[in-house]
Amino acid sequence: MVPVLSLQSNPAERDPAELASIIARAALGEESAWEELMGLYARRVFAMARSRLHDDDLAEEITQSVFVTVATKLGQDKGSGTSGYDEQGRFEPWLFRITMNRVRDLCRKRSRHATPTAPEHMSVLQAPDEPGASGQDEFQSQSNQLKNALEQLSERDREIIELRHHGQLSFKQIAEISGDPIGTLLARHHRALKKLRDLMEHHSNQPQNQTGEAL
Amino acid sequence: MNDHTNDNTNPLHLHGDPEVERIESMLDALGQADRDAMPAHTHARMLEAVSGVFAPAPISIAQAEQEQTKLVQRSPAWKFRIAAAMFLATATTLGIVAVQPWSSGPTQPAPTDSTSTWSLASFEQDFDAYLALDEVGDDQLDEAVADWELWAQTIDTDVDASYLDQDLFGEPTDGAI
Numbered sequence: 001m002v003p004v005l006s007l008q009s010n011p012a013e014r015d016p017a018e019l020a021s022i023i024a025r026a027a028l029g030e031e032s033a034w035e036e037l038m039g040l041y042a043r044r045v046f047a048m049a050r051s052r053l054h055d056d057d058l059a060e061e062i063t064q065s066v067f068v069t070v071a072t073k074l075g076q077d078k079g080s081g082t083s084g085y086d087e088q089g090r091f092e093p094w095l096f097r098i099t100m101n102r103v104r105d106l107c108r109k110r111s112r113h114a115t116p117t118a119p120e121h122m123s124v125l126q127a128p129d130e131p132g133a134s135g136q137d138e139f140q141s142q143s144n145q146l147k148n149a150l151e152q153l154s155e156r157d158r159e160i161i162e163l164r165h166h167g168q169l170s171f172k173q174i175a176e177i178s179g180d181p182i183g184t185l186l187a188r189h190h191r192a193l194k195k196l197r198d199l200m201e202h203h204s205n206q207p208q209n210q211t212g213e214a215l
Numbered sequence: 216m217n218d219h220t221n222d223n224t225n226p227l228h229l230h231g232d233p234e235v236e237r238i239e240s241m242l243d244a245l246g247q248a249d250r251d252a253m254p255a256h257t258h259a260r261m262l263e264a265v266s267g268v269f270a271p272a273p274i275s276i277a278q279a280e281q282e283q284t285k286l287v288q289r290s291p292a293w294k295f296r297i298a299a300a301m302f303l304a305t306a307t308t309l310g311i312v313a314v315q316p317w318s319s320g321p322t323q324p325a326p327t328d329s330t331s332t333w334s335l336a337s338f339e340q341d342f343d344a345y346l347a348l349d350e351v352g353d354d355q356l357d358e359a360v361a362d363w364e365l366w367a368q369t370i371d372t373d374v375d376a377s378y379l380d381q382d383l384f385g386e387p388t389d390g391a392i
Contacts, residue, residue, distance in 0.1 A: 029269030031262065038258055046257065047249035056252060063253070064261050071268040143248070146241050165239075166246040193235045193242075200238070 023091060027074040038067065041092075045099045047166040051150070052103050052158075053110075062102045069098055093176040096167050100159060100177065142200075149199035157192040160185060 025033035045066050049059035150158060156178075163174045171189070175182045 029266070031266065034262060034265050035258070038261055042258065042261060043250040043253050046253040047246055050249045050252060051246070056254065060254065060257050060260075063257060064264050067261050068264050068268060071265040075268055142241065143245055146238070146245060161242060162246075165242040166249055168246070190235070193238050194232075196242075197232075197234050197238050 019091060023074065026071070029075065034067075034071070037070075041095055042067070044167050045095070048096070048099050048162055049103050051162050051166050052107060058106065062099070062106065066095065066098050066102055070095060090176060092169060093173050096163060096169060096173070097177050099167070100163070145200050145203050146196065148203065149196045152199055153192055153195060157188060157195070160189050161192055161196075164189060 022033050022036050026037055042063055046059050046063045049062040050056060053059055053062075150161065153161065159178070160174060163169045163177065164171070169177075171182050171185050175185055178185065180188075
């Protein structure tokens with residue numbers, strides 16, 4: 001049985017009023033407020049970008065760009081004491097909508113200038129799947145299979161999965177981003193999970209070469 | 216099972232399939248791994264980038280006015296520099312003009328050249344011949360012109376007579392020419 005890692009940390013539960021206070025202070029350029037916001041959201045934004053781009057540098061660049069956009073928007077009309085951000089209570093959907101748009105734009109640019117992936121880079125996604133490997137290696141192998149399966153999901157299904165499991169958003173928040181009813185999202189999420197399961201089963205039933213790639 | 220903050224998973228989202236639940240747990244773990252992969256220095260870089268958004272403008276209006284004042288104060292020096300440049304340019308031009316051979320003046324003897332002397336003599340001869348022809352040919356030309364006029368009148372008379380003989384203004388003949 002594959003050891004399943006439990007979640008080590010969850011986003012701290014924030015009282016909406018407290019979050020609003022942090023955002024208000026951030027809008028005035030207060031550094032401590034920005035530290036708090038980054039502590040809450042930077043890793044989640046980074047994980048969304050990393051999952052899609054498989055590149056730490058690009059993921060970092062996108063995370064930085066997202067926060068600069070948020071700062072620019074929050075900092076608007078700073079002199080008049082009002083903020084350019086007026087979506088009270090919807091900060092997270094707003095933040096992750098910006099993230100998704102950035103990731104999509106970058107993926108589009110990359111697909112326009114796509115070059116064949118070198119085999120050494122493919123090994124990032126396809127680690128060895130050796131029999132008798134230790135539990136951690138087995139988990140790594142399963143993770144790689146899962147990443148490969150994620151690549152085969154449709155764009156919408158993948159976004160739901162990533163918003164949910166990398167961005168740690170609730171279905172209500174995902175619904176605010178996508179504009180879909182929650183019921184539809186739940187059904188799509190469930191279908192996506194089943195598809196991932198089928199893809200992984202299909203992958204594990206196929207004979208594989210030394211790099212774990214299905215033949 | 217997912218234990219996200221603000222999780223509003225409703226009872227319809229119960230999976231019941233342990234394999235699907237396992238996939239969901241793996242996705243949670245994958246997300247956690249991606250979150251943990253963020254480099255430690257990213258926070259510092261982001262703070263720096265964000266603080267740049269809130270940094271004051273590099274030049275305030277007061278600073279701009281000070282710069283303008285400095286420019287105004289600097290203007291006499293610029294005038295002096297322009298005058299010096301103009302003086303240098305004039306002096307250089309005069310120097311170049313003074314060195315040129317065509318600036319030596321009429322006091323120096325003109326260089327003698329056999330070719331130019333020959334050309335001048337030839338031109339004088341041609342001019343004299345033209346004047347002589349002009350004087351000589353005047354009377355003869357008048358006579359020739361008078362002869363041509365008489366001959367032209369003769370032709371005119373002949374042409375008129377021939378047209379009258381043909382009776383061109385008589386009855387039309389079915390459009391035939």
